[in-house]
Each structure stands twice: as structure tokens, then as C-alpha cells.
Amino acid sequence: KGLPFVGTALHAVLGGWMNTFHLHVQNRWRQYGSIYKENLGPLNVVAIQDPEDVAAVLRAEGRYPKRFTLESFTMAIADLDEHYGVFLGNGEEWHRYRTLLNKRLMRPQQAAVFTPMMDETARDFMSYLRRKRDRNGMVTDVQGHLFRWAMESGCTALFNQHLGLLSKDPPQLTKDFIDSVVKVLETTNTMLIIPPKVHRALNTKAWKGHMDGWGTMFRVAKELIEDKMKIEMERKDEEGEITDLASYLISKDLSPKEVLGNLMDLLGGAVDTTSNTMTFTLHALARLPNVQEKLHDEVMRFAP
Secondary structure, eight states: OOBTTTBTHHHHHHHTGGGGHHHHHHHHHHHHOSEEEEEETTEEEEEEOOHHHHHHHHHTSOSSOOOOOOHHHHHHHHHTTOOOOTTTOOHHHHHHHHHHHHHHHSSHHHHGGGHHHHHHHHHHHHHHHHHTOOTTSOOOOHHHHHHHHHHHHHHHHHHSSOOOTTSSSOOHHHHHHHHHHHHHHHHHHHTTTSOHHHHHHHTOHHHHHHHHHHHHHHHHHHHHHHHHHHHHHHTTTSOOOOOSHHHHHHTSSOOHHHHHHHHHHHHHHHHHHHHHHHHHHHHHHHHOHHHHHHHHHHHHHHOO
């Protein structure tokens, strides 16, 4: 249900539920069941809640699926004259990127290569959290701290090095990257209601912030991989084990912009999705101490 042309977008603005969209989706599920359709301004959404239905849709996608992309993302990247990566790619292009990345990310033996440095990062994060305790032993802004942990962990896989985000004096460029990810996500919500093309034509505050966020993300990503690309281009024909994703992508038949686009997607995705998932996981474990204890016992049994 909704108004002509704008659908339920007006309800979203007046009700303020774009900032608590997960609760809105939960309410819709209670109202209409596991499958419902909703028009949010220019965005036509068919929501599927049942895991079995989701699996059925994914199985029916075929070899080259037409994947959902956010118009504000694709417009911003095009305006910056940059290239999409696996997150925004579609069809054959997406399949090519995904096939390359699967060989490194979806095979247990390959993924295990990242374990030692990620374990170091996890230990550093524990020390970091101890430093962040207040006088009562509490840690505030947990999600912000998890953002740092997620980016530091992601960089160990991408570049085989620590960036120092969990140190007492973290580098400015990585803090800039995290701030830019937050800015992009916040402005994206605004442009789900009024089409991005309107925001760009009017050069609204949201569009300026969106472009600034994307520009900063690409700037930081370029700085992080610039030296790595020089080294790998020089040793491209040499034999030797490749341990990080940046070197792996550079060694493949990809243009520099394609390498940058894919690393940008992986880095940006590592910060947001991982930290949010871990935040909810910790919240759920805090509410269910019996499950927390069971998880602790399992970890200590298999990875003491």
C-alpha cells in the first residue's frame, strides 16, 4: 500500500524508519508474511524472508545473474571515472570477477593462508579494547571499534600487512576510509527516497556528501595499493607464492582500474558487513549467556 508514484516513500520520511529499516522489514513480515512487494519512491522491492525461498531464487539465477545495484553507487563511480568491482558488476563481468576471487576466498586451503595474520589482528583487538575501557570497565561505541577491527582484518588478506588501525596512533588515511564508508551509507538512505539523478541535478548536500565519500574511498584505496602494484608489476613474470589478494589480482589479466575496483569493493565490504554482523552477534550472545558459554567451550576445544 502506498501513494501513486512515491509509494511508501513519504511514510518512510515522516515516520523516520529509513534509519531503522531492519525493524520496518520485521513489521512488514508480521503484516504480510514471508513475501511482499513495496514501492519506495523509485525503488521497487520484492522482499523474501523465508531462507528456502531465498535459496530457490539464487538457484534460479543462472550463470550470469542480473544483480541488484544501487543507482547512487554506479552513478558516483561513473562520475569519478572509476571501474566497478565484484560488488557492483553484473552478468559476464561479475562472473569473471567472482570466479577469480572464489579461488582465493571460497576454498578452505587458500583461505587458511590468511589465518596467522588475522589471528594477530584478533589479539591486537583484544588489547585495543582493554585500552578503551572506562573507569567502570565498560567499552562504549563498540560498533566504531569493530569498524576498525574489520578494516584491519580485511587489509591483512588484501595486502598481507597490518595498517596499524588498532595501534595507539592509527594512520589518518585509514580513519578517513572508515569515515567515508559511513558517509556513503548515510547519504545512500537519503537517495533511496528521491532518485539520485534528482540529487545530482540539484547538487544537493546528500549528493555532495556521497561523492565526497566515494572520492575519499578511491583515494585511500589507491594509496594503499600503489606501492603493491609497482612491486607486483615488476615481478609479474617471476615464480613464487602469492599470499595476498592484491598481488593475486594484479597477476591476473585485469586492468589497473579493474584491480582497484575489486579491491575497493572488498575493502569497503569488509568494513561494513563484517562489523555490523559481529555487532549483532555480540548483542545476541550477550542476551543468551548459555549460548555464549557453549560457543566458548567449542572454541576452547578446537582452537585452544
